[in-house]
Structures are given as structure tokens and as C-alpha cells.
Amino acid sequence: MDGTRTAGRPLRADAERSVRAILEAAERVLTEDATASMEQIAEAAGVARTTVHRRFASRQALIDALADSAVRQLVQAIDDGRPDTTPPLVALHRITANVLRIKGSWGFALAQTHAPESPAAQAQQDITNRCMDLLARMRDKGLLDPAADLDWVRRVYYALIGEAVQDGAAGAEPDALATRVVDTLLYGLGARGGDRPAAR
Structure with missing residues (x-):
């Protein structure tokens, strides 16, 4: 895992569980207090402080590993939606x-910035590219206006996801929020059916 002292070597199952517990605790603790110490994170993870220091060379290394792990989970979330083979509207919702x-x-992890050449930054760029590819498939299938600016569509889509995350924090279900995001992206908020009002 990037940022750990074990980088480049596979972790044993118990060490892997320990690292995951530390990262999950770091997300919780740093969300509450972005200045929290390694000791506070260790306590929340239920491990010794020395265990955290053995796995992560520094506090920044822990934060970097946390961010990298979250981005990898995003990549997996996209893979699970099968954007290249599933019908594009189904893929977008999933x-x-x-x-x-x-x-x-x-x-907290996903709000971190990355050095331009870091694995996390490259993964974020790959996510953007795959989003653009999926939107192009949607346009080709007639789900988007042929003249649509796909980069603008992507930015609106990202903004809608950002708003939906706030509703998710209030307890709304991801599937219902996904339907709201996709419907808003494709149909907007105007009345459906009938003639579109003329622009003034």
C-alpha cells in the first residue's frame, strides 16, 4: 500500500486487517478533527501507537495512504458498474x-489533493476519462443531445453527485439518490411532456 513501510510487499491477512482498521479509524477521526494525531487514530482503531507507526512512516504517509485507498475504491466502484459493456443508462445509474x-x-480521504504524478492523481484522471467515454456512449445512443458539450455534462454530473452526497449524509439511500441525479442530469427540472417553453 502506498505510504506504508510495507509498500511493495504483500501484507499478511492480519496485517491487512490492521491497516484497514487504521484507515477506517483515520477517516472517522480526521473527519471530526483534521489535526488529530497518530495517537488519537491508533486509539480509535484499537491498536497500539507503535502499530500505526510501524505501518505508516509519518502522519502524512497515513493521510496519503488513506486518500489512495479511497480513490482505488472509487475505481472499483466504476468497474463494478461495467461502463464499457452494460447499456449506458444502466451503467450510469449503477x-x-x-x-x-x-x-x-x-x-475526508477524497477531499485530499494529490501531486500531479502520484498514483491517486493518475487514477482520478482515469476516472474522468472513463466518465467522458460513458457520456459519449450515451450521446451515441441518443440519451444526450448530439451537440452536448460532454465536459460541461461531466462537470454538471459531478456537481449533482456532490449535492447528493449531502443528502446521503442525512440518511437518503444511494439508489434513490442515484435516480435523482440521473433524472436531473437527463431531464432537468422543467415540466416534462408537451412543448418546451420558448426562451425569452
């Missing part, structure tokens, strides 16, 4: 629900 679950659980 991916949206999956992403909302991850963002709802790993908000």
Missing part, C-alpha cells in the same frame, strides 16, 4: 449509486 456509497464513507 456507477452513480456505487460512487455515492464510497463518497459518503470516505469524504
Whole structure:
């Protein structure tokens, strides 16, 4: 795992569980207090302080590993939606629900910035590219206006997800929120059916 002293070597199952417990605790603790110490994170994870220091060379290394782990989960969430083979509208809904679950659980980690050449930054760029590919498939299937600016559509989609995450924090279900996001993206908020009002 990037940022750990065990980087480059596979972790034993018990060590893997320990690292996951530390990362989950770090997300909880740092969400409450972004200045929290390694000792506070260790206490929340139920492990010795030395265990955290053995797995992570520094507090920043822990935060970097937390961010990398969250981005990898986002990549997996997209993979699980099968954007290249599933009908695009189905894929969009599945991916949206999956992403909302991850963002709802790993908000602090996903808010971190990454060095341009870091694995996390490259993964984020890959996510953007795959989103653009899916939107292009939707346009080709007639689900988006042929003249739609896909980068604008992507930015609106991301903004809608950001708003849906707030509702998710209040207890709304990811599947229902995904339907709201997709419906708003494709149909907007105007009245459906009939003639579209003329622009003034």
C-alpha cells in the first residue's frame, strides 16, 4: 500500500486487517478533527501507537495512504458498474449509486489533493476519462443531445453527485439518490411532456 513501510510487499491477512482498521479509524477521526494525531487514530482503531507507526512512516504517509485507498475504491466502484459493456443508462445509474456509497464513507480521504504524478492523481484522471467515454456512449445512443458539450455534462454530473452526497449524509439511500441525479442530469427540472417553453 502506498505510504506504508510495507509498500511493495504483500501484507499478511492480519496485517491487512490492521491497516484497514487504521484507515477506517483515520477517516472517522480526521473527519471530526483534521489535526488529530497518530495517537488519537491508533486509539480509535484499537491498536497500539507503535502499530500505526510501524505501518505508516509519518502522519502524512497515513493521510496519503488513506486518500489512495479511497480513490482505488472509487475505481472499483466504476468497474463494478461495467461502463464499457452494460447499456449506458444502466451503467450510469449503477456507477452513480456505487460512487455515492464510497463518497459518503470516505469524504475526508477524497477531499485530499494529490501531486500531479502520484498514483491517486493518475487514477482520478482515469476516472474522468472513463466518465467522458460513458457520456459519449450515451450521446451515441441518443440519451444526450448530439451537440452536448460532454465536459460541461461531466462537470454538471459531478456537481449533482456532490449535492447528493449531502443528502446521503442525512440518511437518503444511494439508489434513490442515484435516480435523482440521473433524472436531473437527463431531464432537468422543467415540466416534462408537451412543448418546451420558448426562451425569452
